[in-house]
Amino acid sequence: MITIKVIPLNPINSFNKCFFSCLFRSGGIALLILANFPRLVYAQSPTPKFQTVQTIPFKTQALQKNSPSLINYIPLSSNNQIEQQNVHLMQNVTSTLPGPIFNNKEGQLNALRQELKQNANEIKENRYTITQLNFKNYFDQLLQLNPDSFSITKAVYLSEAAFYEKPYSFQEFEASIKLGAELVGQILKRENLSNKNNIALNYGIQKLYTSKNLFVNKQSGNSYLIDKLHYDFDDYLGEKDWKKMFVTKMLQTGSGQCHSMPLFYLCLAEQLNAKAYLALAPNHSYIQFFDSNGSQYNFETTNGHLVSTAWLMQSTYVNATAFKNKTYLDTLSSRKLYAQCLTDFVMNYSEKINGYDSFTNIMLQRVLDIDSNNVTALMIQANYYRHKVIYMAQLVGNPPLKELPKYPDLYATYKRQRQIDNYVKRTGYQEIPKEAYEKWLKSLELVKHEEQAKPGEEKVYQEIEKIKK
Amino acid sequence: MKLILVRECNIRLFFLKEKITLFLIVFFLCTSMISSASCDTSISRDISQIFYQQAFDSIVSEARTNGMFKNAIYFCENAFYQNKLSRNKFEKDLGIMRKLVKLYSNSVFLINEHQADSVNNKLNLSLFHSLCDTVYCLDDLNAYAHLPFQYNFIDPFAKQDWSNMFVTKLLATHQGNCHSLAYLYKILADEIGAKCWLSLAPNHIYIRNYSDDIGWYNTELTSASFPTDAWLMMTGYISPQAIRSGLYMDTLSNQQSIALCALDLAKEYEIDTHNYYDGFIIKCCDLVLLYHSINPMALLLKAETLKKVYIKQAKEKDILSQTTYAEMIKSYITLAKLGYREMPEKMYQEWITGNHKKYENKKMSKKH
Numbered sequence: 001m002i003t004i005k006v007i008p009l010n011p012i013n014s015f016n017k018c019f020f021s022c023l024f025r026s027g028g029i030a031l032l033i034l035a036n037f038p039r040l041v042y043a044q045s046p047t048p049k050f051q052t053v054q055t056i057p058f059k060t061q062a063l064q065k066n067s068p069s070l071i072n073y074i075p076l077s078s079n080n081q082i083e084q085q086n087v088h089l090m091q092n093v094t095s096t097l098p099g100p101i102f103n104n105k106e107g108q109l110n111a112l113r114q115e116l117k118q119n120a121n122e123i124k125e126n127r128y129t130i131t132q133l134n135f136k137n138y139f140d141q142l143l144q145l146n147p148d149s150f151s152i153t154k155a156v157y158l159s160e161a162a163f164y165e166k167p168y169s170f171q172e173f174e175a176s177i178k179l180g181a182e183l184v185g186q187i188l189k190r191e192n193l194s195n196k197n198n199i200a201l202n203y204g205i206q207k208l209y210t211s212k213n214l215f216v217n218k219q220s221g222n223s224y225l226i227d228k229l230h231y232d233f234d235d236y237l238g239e240k241d242w243k244k245m246f247v248t249k250m251l252q253t254g255s256g257q258c259h260s261m262p263l264f265y266l267c268l269a270e271q272l273n274a275k276a277y278l279a280l281a282p283n284h285s286y287i288q289f290f291d292s293n294g295s296q297y298n299f300e301t302t303n304g305h306l307v308s309t310a311w312l313m314q315s316t317y318v319n320a321t322a323f324k325n326k327t328y329l330d331t332l333s334s335r336k337l338y339a340q341c342l343t344d345f346v347m348n349y350s351e352k353i354n355g356y357d358s359f360t361n362i363m364l365q366r367v368l369d370i371d372s373n374n375v376t377a378l379m380i381q382a383n384y385y386r387h388k389v390i391y392m393a394q395l396v397g398n399p400p401l402k403e404l405p406k407y408p409d410l411y412a413t414y415k416r417q418r419q420i421d422n423y424v425k426r427t428g429y430q431e432i433p434k435e436a437y438e439k440w441l442k443s444l445e446l447v448k449h450e451e452q453a454k455p456g457e458e459k460v461y462q463e464i465e466k467i468k469k
Numbered sequence: 470m471k472l473i474l475v476r477e478c479n480i481r482l483f484f485l486k487e488k489i490t491l492f493l494i495v496f497f498l499c500t501s502m503i504s505s506a507s508c509d510t511s512i513s514r515d516i517s518q519i520f521y522q523q524a525f526d527s528i529v530s531e532a533r534t535n536g537m538f539k540n541a542i543y544f545c546e547n548a549f550y551q552n553k554l555s556r557n558k559f560e561k562d563l564g565i566m567r568k569l570v571k572l573y574s575n576s577v578f579l580i581n582e583h584q585a586d587s588v589n590n591k592l593n594l595s596l597f598h599s600l601c602d603t604v605y606c607l608d609d610l611n612a613y614a615h616l617p618f619q620y621n622f623i624d625p626f627a628k629q630d631w632s633n634m635f636v637t638k639l640l641a642t643h644q645g646n647c648h649s650l651a652y653l654y655k656i657l658a659d660e661i662g663a664k665c666w667l668s669l670a671p672n673h674i675y676i677r678n679y680s681d682d683i684g685w686y687n688t689e690l691t692s693a694s695f696p697t698d699a700w701l702m703m704t705g706y707i708s709p710q711a712i713r714s715g716l717y718m719d720t721l722s723n724q725q726s727i728a729l730c731a732l733d734l735a736k737e738y739e740i741d742t743h744n745y746y747d748g749f750i751i752k753c754c755d756l757v758l759l760y761h762s763i764n765p766m767a768l769l770l771k772a773e774t775l776k777k778v779y780i781k782q783a784k785e786k787d788i789l790s791q792t793t794y795a796e797m798i799k800s801y802i803t804l805a806k807l808g809y810r811e812m813p814e815k816m817y818q819e820w821i822t823g824n825h826k827k828y829e830n831k832k833m834s835k836k837h
């Protein structure tokens with residue numbers, strides 16, 4: 001007889017029993033937190049905000065933010081004559097001390113200020129170079145992977161690990177994904193499904209996203225009820241904490257958003273030898289898989305439904321041009337997925353240094369060499385050049401547009417920026433109107449989506465029934 | 470004399486320098502012209518074949534030189550009326566519409582006026598309103614109203630009278646279908662220098678526009694709205710495959726639009742003469758396919774015509790029947806590969822005339 005132990009709702013109590021938490025230093029309750037969040041379908045994945053960035057290039061910003069503010073020293077006036085005399089004497093003495101001679105107190109203070117500023121800059125620059133070196137190291141490792149057949153687990157690990165100051169090891173990361181794959185294996189076994197059939201494997205992985213599952217630890221014999229992976233509404237854009245977008249965060253907490261959830265799906269699929277593909281939408285990503293007849297299914301990881309292409313097109317505001325050019329809603333090949341992983345890496349780097357630098361551009365060029373139509377990379381590059389133009393224009397005193405040809409370097413950069421803007425336009429990229437997006441979020445009705453999803457889901461269930469027979 | 474233009478919903482007054490007169494009710498053509506031909510049928514058929522041939526040649530040269538869409542439309546419709554359509558009348562009607570649009574554009578102010586393509590946006594917007602709204606014009610004595618062009622609910626597929634497809638008929642009666650409304654938009658856009666593209670959907674033609682800050686948007690004249698691509702795809706039963714292959718929802722170049730008139734010519738010819746066997750229809754289809762190799766309508770008409778030819782040849786045991794058969798199959802297969810699907814008529818009616826305010830392009834609707 002199997003005894004089922006249900007993990008209590010209070011996450012603090014369940015902390016010790018959780019099996020994922022041991023894998024990560026930061027703890028957390030992986031895949032275990034039971035919470036009844038309403039389902040959300042659409043979510044943001046890390047995509048640069050095109051044409052809206054106003055930050056100044058890294059170095060200048062750092063200077064402005066961290067310049068130490070010193071208050072002028074004003075000695076308190078005293079009635080005591082002796083004290084005044086002492087102060088006077090002290091001033092005389094200090095002026096005769098060895099070292100640089102200053103005419104007045106102001107000069108001394110200024111020198112001190114400058115020294116402090118320099119120190120702050122040096123510290124900042126050191127930190128910057130350390131970050132850059134760290135990222136360069138990881139980027140080299142990423143480049144060693146073969147674009148046409150690479151391990152998505154490895155790629156995701158490398159792009160995320162670079163962001164942490166004390167990264168966990170790849171073994172830890174892989175082990176937790178293997179644990180997830182083991183759970184899928186148990187689900188398939190319980191349902192009498194073959195672990196070699198592609199649609200059955202995908203069905204098993206989707207179970208993690210749609211319902212609670214029983215996990216039996218083979219060594220200890222204990223059973224755990226594991227909650228479904230759910231959507232984390234808190235800071236899903238990663239504005240406060242960029243790490244919210246990471247698969248690592250998802251493994252730690254059991255909740256993710258539309259960037260981490262599909263990637264986790266892909267990692268599981270890789271472990272299980274299932275075939276599933278990533279597909280992109282503006283500010284969004286989801287999973288595509290195919291049955292034996294070649295019919296395509298779209299699995300929306302954030303709400304656990306199978307959805308139609310037309311519905312995705314409507315909800316994510318993709319136009320026919322972008323669709324035709326395969327900018328969005330297209331099955332990503334291994335090569336394109338690799339480029340997308342590199343782009344994620346570039347975005348992590350930009351977030352870390354809070355801006356763009358020449359290394360960003362070098363990385364972007366590598367991405368575009370692999371996939372010249374990667375719209376995210378093109379958008380970051382357009383932003384990079386926009387910053388560069390602003391920065392260079394500031395150096396020569398913000399000349400009007402007509403006078404740009406007088407400054408060859410600036411003009412060349414400006415032209416390059418326009419060129420890349422046009423590349424972005426050609427892909428069919430189009431911003432979602434804010435009102436449309438907000439209204440859509442508000443009008444989310446669960447029932448409607450279930451209706452939308454019905455035909456696809458029924459088809460999959462039919463297939464599953466066939467396999468069982 | 471000063472002329473004031475008043476917008477229907479949002480009243481703004483503007484004084485205009487130009488002085489115009491508007492002809493509101495246009496009396497026009499068609500029935501009297503067609504009935505005149507009543508002598509010997511065989512002779513008249515021969516003559517009309519000459520007219521069709523002339524029109525075809527004109528369209529060929531117009532397409533080759535990437536000329537004017539307006540001319541191609543005129544050639545095409547004139548052939549149906551046996552060269553009795555007045556060019557002056559056609560030009561005059563267009564002239565009035567052009568003036569109206571220009572006046573309207575003077576009275577429109579966009580939210581953001583200083584972008585590179587502001588003028589283009591303004592012209593497109595004025596064109597849309599001039600076609601789909603009642604526009605008032607005042608002079609010192611009189612007020613004039615230009616009524617909107619409307620969807621012809623009586624005979625939208627031009628089954629009773631093929632001329633219901635025509636732009637000239639639309640100008641005369643102010644009633645048309647997606648075909649004539651979209652063509653009129655394109656003609657006027659060319660006249661006033663606005664950018665727009667014709668775009669195909671199953672049994673349907675609509676307008677696509679591009680603006681820098683909005684991106685691509687659709688203009689649907691039959692219901693006077695700006696539907697989103699996803700709505701068109703969902704309700705028009707357009708398969709993702711058909712969009713990827715460029716069969717539907719892609720923009721047509723000017724040359725392709727001109728060539729498309731050859732297809733209308735072929736259909737006129739079919740209705741007029743029911744002669745599938747002299748090769749004229751296939752010639753027209755080939756012209757369309759020369760400039761637009763995946764035009765679904767041309768591919769379909771070609772395949773259907775070849776089918777009829779093949780059946781006849783098979784009956785007569787012609788040697789050529791095998792080659793005709795091979796060609797027919799080739800056309801059908803190309804269509805199937807590109808993702809072509811038929812759509813029932815009832816479904817189509819609901820689609821075109823249904824209420825799609827819900828699915829409008831939010832950014833575009835807000836602009837007015």
